[in-house]
Amino acid sequence: MPQWTATVSAAHLARLLAPGPGGGGGAGRNGGSASGRKLPAYRSLADGVRLLVLEGRLQVAARLPAERELALALGVSRTTVAAAYEALRAEGFARSRRGAGSWTAIPEGHILPSRSLEPLPPDAAGSVIDLGTAALPAPEPWLSQAMQGALAELPAYAATHGDFPAGLPVLREAIADRYTARGVPTMPEQIMVTTGAMGAIAATARRLVGYGERVAVESPSYANVLELFRETGSRLVPVVLREKLGGWDMDLWRRVLRDAAPRMVYVMPDFHNPTGTLVGDDERRELVEAARVAGATVVADETMAELVLDGEESGTRPLAAFDRGGTVMTVGSASKSVWAGLRIGWVRSTPDVVRRLVSARAYLDLASPVVDQLAVAWLMRGGGWEQALASRRARARECRDDLAAALRAHTPGWDFSVPRGGMTMWVRTGDVSGSRLAVTGERLGVRVPAGPRFGVDGAFESYVRIPFTVSGAAAEEAAARLAQAAELVRSGAAPDGEPTGLFVA
Secondary structure, eight states: OOOOSEEOOHHHHHHHHSSSTTTTSOTTTTOBOTTSOBOOHHHHHHHHHHHHHHHTSSOTTEEOOOHHHHHHHHTSOHHHHHHHHHHHHHHTSEEEETTTEEEEOOOTTOOOOOSSOOOOOGGGTTTOEEOSOOOOOOOTTHHHHHHHHHHHHHHHHHTSOOOOTTOOHHHHHHHHHHHHHTTOOOOGGGEEEESHHHHHHHHHHHHHOOTTOEEEEEESOOHHHHHHHHHTTOEEEEEEOOTTTOOOOHHHHHHHHHHTOOSEEEEOOSSOTTTOOOOOHHHHHHHHHHHHHHTOEEEEEOTTTTOBOSSSOOSOOOGGGGOSSSOEEEEEEHHHHTOTTSOOEEEEOOHHHHHHHHHHGGGTTSOOOHHHHHHHHHHHHHSHHHHHHHHHHHHHHHHHHHHHHHHHHHOTTOBOOOOSBSSEEEEEOTTSOHHHHHHHHHHTTEEOOBGGGGSSSSOOTTEEEEESOOOHHHHHHHHHHHHHHHHHHHHTOOOOSOOOOOOOO
């Protein structure tokens, strides 16, 4: 029997292999290597397919196109494709059966690549610099104090069933008060507490988007959210961000809203992950109005909104401030502002929508942990939130500045803009494939997610994301290892193999 689980068309594989930011650098077309040396066309094609498998952009056990079809799509001879397939079989990256075709594979002993990737084990922290997770250690003593305060209040809740699908009333009220203070009048009935921001986005996607319906997303966008939409069967419509932290292209957004008619729009206007972009008020107002006219709901991810690193305020208003009738649903979280281990998020919408989200929650996770909710409420009510946030901002600012300086010193050919806030920086790696850099860097003791993880259909091959998580000597060493990895990729001397699990947060 055939052993594939999916089929990749010749046209789709050709797009993934095409030169430029959306593909794999022209494998099979230009016959070149990163160092400029001429490679046989079949070798270039085989390397391109192999890299797509290792990066997880080409599914394992996917049926490959017939030789004749792929040759026609790539503009190469059938002999070239046949030789490439033979090379992939010899290396264990393809298997074939007479009459059944060929399909992608992983050699014996290799780790299966996945879009949902595992974090670095704690015992590896001394030898590997992990730039895969945009998160910092807990701000102390405020987290411990919040937990102590939560435990002091727990007995009153322990006497109940402990199941609060909409969230604890005390926390809903505290979150509503914070929105009101930011200029968006909010009632507790407009808040549903969730298990982290991902729980909030999953709830909105489940409520709003049917299987096969379109979701418009910024391009690039947050890797885990893109995968969530894929898993729920949404059809992603990418809308490219302007270069150099330039914000949204409103002409493009209006065209997409009119022509593609997405059911939902997912955006991160405040210190966007991965680019760090901060979108101005005029564009926010225009997007909300365009979405209202098109009948699309805008989900605004504000998880980075409070991480202002330069100045006291971002100078922008929440997206919901421009909403005149329930177009905007806002997602927030304590995980970035305080600590990633505090898995409390929320959704702000109209009371009617919140009631429907709460009703649907019975089929998801029922409710969020009571102790964690009490801890967040304790922080918000007692002023500890601002102190913890100030500590988080100071640490992220130090890491950002040290990493930017180290990258400029060790990788002068790379291009990036330093954002005013957030936790991440989007770095163009010049003539080096971000995917190859990630593979090679891990073997040199530095882990970094490649750009294609943040794109739709394999875009952003020449980028990596750098989070603001290390400073001082560690930042200097991380940049030095990345520079060494880049040189190995350019020279063609990069070691073979695949990256191990890399959690992208």
